[in-house]
Amino acid sequence: MGDGTQPTNPIRAKLATELLVNQLGDQVTVVDPNNTDEFMVGLDRLYLGAVHDKEYVQQTIDGTNPVWIGNKPRVGEAAFAMFRGTMRATDAIIDGHAKVAFNPQGAKHHARENFGAGFCAFNDMVYAAKAFQAAGLKPLYLDWDIHAGDGVYHMLKGSTVPTISIHVGATYPHDPELNVSLDERAELHDPTIDKYNFNLRRYDGDDAFIEAIDKTAKIIDEYRPDVILLAAGADGHTGDSNLGLLANYTAKGFEYAANMVASKALEYSQGRVLIGGAGGYQPLKETPETWALVVSTIYNQIKKGA
Numbered sequence: 001m002g003d004g005t006q007p008t009n010p011i012r013a014k015l016a017t018e019l020l021v022n023q024l025g026d027q028v029t030v031v032d033p034n035n036t037d038e039f040m041v042g043l044d045r046l047y048l049g050a051v052h053d054k055e056y057v058q059q060t061i062d063g064t065n066p067v068w069i070g071n072k073p074r075v076g077e078a079a080f081a082m083f084r085g086t087m088r089a090t091d092a093i094i095d096g097h098a099k100v101a102f103n104p105q106g107a108k109h110h111a112r113e114n115f116g117a118g119f120c121a122f123n124d125m126v127y128a129a130k131a132f133q134a135a136g137l138k139p140l141y142l143d144w145d146i147h148a149g150d151g152v153y154h155m156l157k158g159s160t161v162p163t164i165s166i167h168v169g170a171t172y173p174h175d176p177e178l179n180v181s182l183d184e185r186a187e188l189h190d191p192t193i194d195k196y197n198f199n200l201r202r203y204d205g206d207d208a209f210i211e212a213i214d215k216t217a218k219i220i221d222e223y224r225p226d227v228i229l230l231a232a233g234a235d236g237h238t239g240d241s242n243l244g245l246l247a248n249y250t251a252k253g254f255e256y257a258a259n260m261v262a263s264k265a266l267e268y269s270q271g272r273v274l275i276g277g278a279g280g281y282q283p284l285k286e287t288p289e290t291w292a293l294v295v296s297t298i299y300n301q302i303k304k305g306a
């Protein structure tokens with residue numbers, strides 16, 4: 001597991017956290033979601049059950065989910081810890097302890113109400129959106145992982161939370177509501193349900209990404225959110241990828257995108273941004289570096305502008 005070959009390998013989170021602590025020093029508070037008492041775990045489980053089917057939650061955490069039993073019975077325990085990371089981050093923003101909060105193992109954007117998909121068991125961003133709404137805030141969800149944020153899209157479809165996904169259309173999950181499934185640029189937007197989907201081509205690179213980010217800025221202007229939820233997938237980064245799906249983005253594109261988020265958060269959200277790492281399959285270098293770049297850019301811009 002520690003060699004970086006497993007898709008959600010914790011080494012990515014560890015390295016990204018170290019980079020951020022190096023860059024931002026004592027401005028960073030590191031919270032370990034595993035470091036919590038029985039009472040909190042019980043409470044967390046209750047909230048998890050409010051987002052997902054209760055039987056699915058029970059089986060997944062207990063290691064009796066028939067999908068994972070046998071070879072990966074403990075996957076649910078790890079997934080629960082990842083979910084709790086986003087719960088802590090959400091609480092910190094609602095309580096006012098933090099403006100910018102980052103869970104490198106968060107934004108499990110493919111998970112659905114009663115099943116997991118694409119390395120995602122529990123949909124922490126859907127939880128966060130609902131928790132912010134319950135706190136009286138108006139969230140907006142933006143996802144620039146190379147794969148479409150289909151779980152978030154479907155689970156929030158009946159809500160008023162706008163979701164925006166910028167992805168390579170020809171890749172997983174091949175969902176006709178979000179993906180064109182061909183190598184072409186396309187926009188599958190439906191403003192009547194507050195859902196927006198930008199399809200890029202494979203190998204498109206920074207220019208197409210930046211164009212979609214500019215269009216996203218205009219969508220954010222329409223909604224004026226109180227908090228921005230960001231699935232900051234690093235799997236679009238150019239270079240060798242163990243999934244072999246290249247969007248060809250570079251640090252320039254990611255930095256541009258991060259600056260856009262920071263400026264909109266300053267304009268509408270009092271700087272409130274919740275960031276989840278989502279996908280990233282270059283665990284020893286590009287993924288943690290990209291996450292650290294995005295998070296530190298957003299944090300620094302917000303600190304400067306506040």
Ligand SMILES: [Zn+2]
Nearest residue numbers: 145147235279
């Ligand atoms: Zn991805």
